[in-house]
Every structure is written in structure tokens, then in C-alpha cells.
Amino acid sequence: MSEAMARDYDAIIIGAGVIGVCTGFELAKRGFRTLNVDKLPAAGYGSTSNTCAIIRLHYSTPDGVAMARESYFYWLDWGKYVGVPDPSGLARYVNTGCLVTKTEKNHYLQRVKESLDELHVAYEDLDAEGMTEKLSVLDTRQFGPPVTEEDPGFGRPSGGNVAGALYIPESGYINDPQLCCHNVQLGCEAHGGEFRFNTEVTEILREDGRVAGVRLKDGSEVRAPVVVNVGGPHSFVINRMAGVEEGMNIKTRALKQEVCHVPAPEGVDYNVVGMLISDSDIGCYSRPEVGNHILIGSEDPPCDDLEWVEDPDDYDNTFSYQWRTQVLREAQRVKGLPVPEARQGLVDLYDVSDDWIPIYDKSDLPGFYMAVGTSGNQFKNAPVAGQLMAELIEAVEDGRDHDADPVQFHMKYTRRDCDLGFFSRLRTMNPDSSYSVIG
Known part of the structure; x- marks a missing residue:
């Protein structure tokens, strides 16, 4: 990324649902100056708060089981993952x-x-x-x-x-999905992350052929060389705003x-x-x-x-x-x-991809990333999704061609590598998907 580019933050995360707050948290832990923006009044206030928050391990592929199993250990010791106390209490598995x-x-x-x-x-x-x-x-x-x-x-x-x-x-299941998001928000803020609520993004800014930040509904601009779309049911709107939807073989809908x-x-x-x-x-x-x-x-x-x-x-x-x-x-x-x-x-509303498998990926616009198509089956994987997005963003910003050489994410509890190319926007429709919330 160009050091000459004016910036207010290192990364802007659009959305503060469970995947959004975990993505901001993991980037902040890696030293990124992060800002989560959300048009709603609080973290987890949208579709996350209306999820059934189910934690389950059954999938028809070993990789699917492995990711759910990895996340399961974070839910079991939620306080350790969040790392800070919350006066409102901790969400409970x-x-x-x-x-x-x-x-x-x-x-x-x-x-x-x-x-x-x-x-x-x-x-x-x-x-x-x-x-x-x-x-x-x-x-x-x-x-x-x-x-x-x-x-x-x-x-x-x-x-x-x-x-x-x-x-x-x-x-x-998690007893209070909105409280879970508030827990992670406090963890993120403890590492310097910031949040703005009641804040709507109306434009994705570009400069020198890459993303440069966002314009907000009040007309102000926030600059950053990395923008992450974690907009839930609004993800397809944000992708169109960024001009990246045509470059995706797998898209999302509400x-x-x-x-x-x-x-x-x-x-x-x-x-x-x-x-x-x-x-x-x-x-x-x-x-x-x-x-x-x-x-x-x-x-x-x-x-x-x-x-x-x-x-x-x-x-x-x-x-x-x-x-x-x-x-x-x-x-x-x-x-x-x-x-x-x-x-x-x-x-x-659920944010659903064409094959009901999430998209965790870069885009054709340098600096613009996506954690989308996650509704219904990815709540359980949120802690790991945040980590793999941080790993992906660091690798690509350091020059890795993720499309040609997909990033491998190592899961510490299950001791397996996850090929992030599986979640590519360029993949073909997965014939083994259930095409349903069960995933």
C-alpha cells in the first residue's frame, strides 16, 4: 500500500455484526488502526441479534467440521478470547x-x-x-x-x-448473540479499535487504482487503504458500490x-x-x-x-x-x-451466497475485501472467520497473489491448515452444498 496515501485508519470494516466485530478485533490485535462503521445503533444490532446463534459441529466435509471445531474451543472459553471484562457480563455457551x-x-x-x-x-x-x-x-x-x-x-x-x-x-447455542458482539467490541477497543454507529456508508473511495476509504451519509470522508465489506444482508449493495460484483463468480443476495x-x-x-x-x-x-x-x-x-x-x-x-x-x-x-x-x-434477512457457502476473499479492487454470504451458518465460526480475514488481508497487502496462490490459514486447536481458496469469489458452484441454512 502507498505510504503517501492520506489515511485516518489502516482498515475500515463496514459492519459490526458478529463477523464484523471479530474481523476488527483480529486486525486490531495485529496492530491495525481499525474503524468499524455500522448504520445501526450498536454492535450485533442487525441480523446477528436475530440469529438462533447455534453452535454445531456436523458438516459433510472434514474441512467444514474442522472450522466449526476450531471455533468451538473459543466459545468454550469465551472470556479468554475476548480478553477484557464486560460490565454487562459475558455471553454464555x-x-x-x-x-x-x-x-x-x-x-x-x-x-x-x-x-x-x-x-x-x-x-x-x-x-x-x-x-x-x-x-x-x-x-x-x-x-x-x-x-x-x-x-x-x-x-x-x-x-x-x-x-x-x-x-x-x-x-x-449462545444465549445472547448481541451481548457476544458487545464483548468483542470491548476487546477490540482495548487494542485501539474504534466504532461508529448510526453511520451509513454511501460511497467507496478510490485513489491510484485502489480503495482509499469511504464516504459517509453526512458527506464526510474516512480514509484507509483497506476496506472490508462485512455488511451482512447489505453486502451485495456495498459490493455494487465498490464496483466489484461483476468480477465475482459467486455473488450474494438478501x-x-x-x-x-x-x-x-x-x-x-x-x-x-x-x-x-x-x-x-x-x-x-x-x-x-x-x-x-x-x-x-x-x-x-x-x-x-x-x-x-x-x-x-x-x-x-x-x-x-x-x-x-x-x-x-x-x-x-x-x-x-x-x-x-x-x-x-x-x-x-440472511446474507446468502449462490451456494450458501461464505465468501472470505479479496476483490478485483485492490484493498477491498469481503466477508460476506455468512448468514445462517457462520455465527458459530465467527472467531475463526475474523482470524482468517486478518491473515488474508496481511498476506495480500504484503504482495501475495491470493487468486493464484491461495493463503493457507493454520488452525491452532485442530492443527489443520485451511485453504482460503475454498471461499473464493471466483469458485464454481459447489455441488456438495446443501443449499440451505444447514450449510
Whole structure:
């Protein structure tokens, strides 16, 4: 980077969700003078605050398991990672275990088992009877593949019992995702990082053929030789602003998502006996929630219409028919689950890439980087995502041609190297992706 370029900071990070704050934190720890800017009032205030904050280890590739496993160790010792006290308290990991149903769609989890084995992650291989021994309220009949409520077969068993499930005991969720972001913000500030909220970027500045900073909505400019797009559902807007979208083979879009919040079955203490459930037979995932409730999200089965949003600042943020569909699907599996008339839960946007795998990469504009397409499946990986982005940025700014010679990031806990070329904007569509939130 040109030392003659006027600068206010070494790096500007657009976004202060969980990936944004971790990226700023890791750069600040490496000596970068960082500024996170976010149009919302506080860190983690956007889609991060409305995530289910699930921490799980099951993936169909060893590399996917390795990255989740690496991050898992940071969540287990969150205070050590953050490094400073927070008067508001620390976010807490809640271990519940995870039950993943075997279906034809997920190849009966054979590849998942092989990948877990390679990383020495413990699991139990259960038949239908073993599933009910883990959670007695389960109805283990097969209902899939999922159909819409208008289908005559909706809610009716489509066969005998499901083929079984894997139970992975080291799985759970973070109790307060917004507090988690505040924790990391304080850690970043302890290393000199700065944050500006209620601050909207309207232009990506260029100078001498590379990025030079940003212009804000109030007309002021902030100069830096590195700008990182971690804009969540606004990521595609920022990429267009920077003029880099045409150079990307994989792009991102904003997708509306609904998460249902319903009471547990009567007489069941779900906060004690409940667990994460990933169930492609019914097309839903779920987890316990405080107050003896259950959160239910969609695994986006092919029968459902996906609602892509062209303007992330202007979309219908009310519940649709999808809310009732998800609850009814979950009620197929969880016996006695109520289907309330009053709809409660969350409506927000996911930042989704074309193959549902994130983009952690440079761009065709020197100095402009991207950590995008992360919504729905990358919360769990945030500490590692911040580190690999810092590693990538340092390497490229030092002259490495990442497109020709991808950066290798070493994960200290799993003792594996991660080829960052896997997350390239130039990759072809990954045929092994689930093309869903499960990732």
C-alpha cells in the first residue's frame, strides 16, 4: 500500500455484526488502526441479534467440521478470547447436544460420520428407538420429503420410521448473540479499535487504482487503504458500490427468514430435556429457548418459495404463511407441540451466497475485501472467520497473489491448515452444498 496515501485508519470494516466485530478485533490485535462503521445503533444490532446463534459441529466435509471445531474451543472459553471484562457480563455457551435426522437427502449422514471421525468428534449413531430414548416426545415416523400445507399429504406419515439420527453431544447455542458482539467490541477497543454507529456508508473511495476509504451519509470522508465489506444482508449493495460484483463468480443476495417462537409441549421442561434438532425429513431445525419455549427455523426445502429481497432497507418484516408451515412441520416430530394463533418469533434477512457457502476473499479492487454470504451458518465460526480475514488481508497487502496462490490459514486447536481458496469469489458452484441454512 502507498505510504503517501492520506489515511485516518489502516482498515475500515463496514459492519459490526458478529463477523464484523471479530474481523476488527483480529486486525486490531495485529496492530491495525481499525474503524468499524455500522448504520445501526450498536454492535450485533442487525441480523446477528436475530440469529438462533447455534453452535454445531456436523458438516459433510472434514474441512467444514474442522472450522466449526476450531471455533468451538473459543466459545468454550469465551472470556479468554475476548480478553477484557464486560460490565454487562459475558455471553454464555449453552450445551444441549444435537440430533440430526438421517434422510436420503443427506445421504443418511454417511459423509457426516466420516468427517466427524476424521476430526475425532464424538457422536452416537441411533436408530428410531434410540432417538426416543434421547428425547421421549419425538414422533419418529417418516413424513418427508417436505411438502407445502396445500399438499394432500401434508402432515401424514410417508413411510415407516425415519432411518435414525446422529446425536452429537458437543453442540448448543449462545444465549445472547448481541451481548457476544458487545464483548468483542470491548476487546477490540482495548487494542485501539474504534466504532461508529448510526453511520451509513454511501460511497467507496478510490485513489491510484485502489480503495482509499469511504464516504459517509453526512458527506464526510474516512480514509484507509483497506476496506472490508462485512455488511451482512447489505453486502451485495456495498459490493455494487465498490464496483466489484461483476468480477465475482459467486455473488450474494438478501433472503427473508422467519424463526418461530412457540411454547414447549405441556408438561415437558424443554430447557432441561430439549436439544438442537436438524431434521431434513420435516425441513426444520429447532432449539430450546428460555422460558420453556422452542425456536423453529426452516431448512429451506425445495417445495418452499424463497423470498429474495432486492432492497434490504425496504421489505415486509411481518410473518407470512411460512410461520404456520414451520410450526406444523415441527409438530410432526415433537408430539404435543402447540400451534398458537398469535405468531411470535423473528423476521430478518440472511446474507446468502449462490451456494450458501461464505465468501472470505479479496476483490478485483485492490484493498477491498469481503466477508460476506455468512448468514445462517457462520455465527458459530465467527472467531475463526475474523482470524482468517486478518491473515488474508496481511498476506495480500504484503504482495501475495491470493487468486493464484491461495493463503493457507493454520488452525491452532485442530492443527489443520485451511485453504482460503475454498471461499473464493471466483469458485464454481459447489455441488456438495446443501443449499440451505444447514450449510
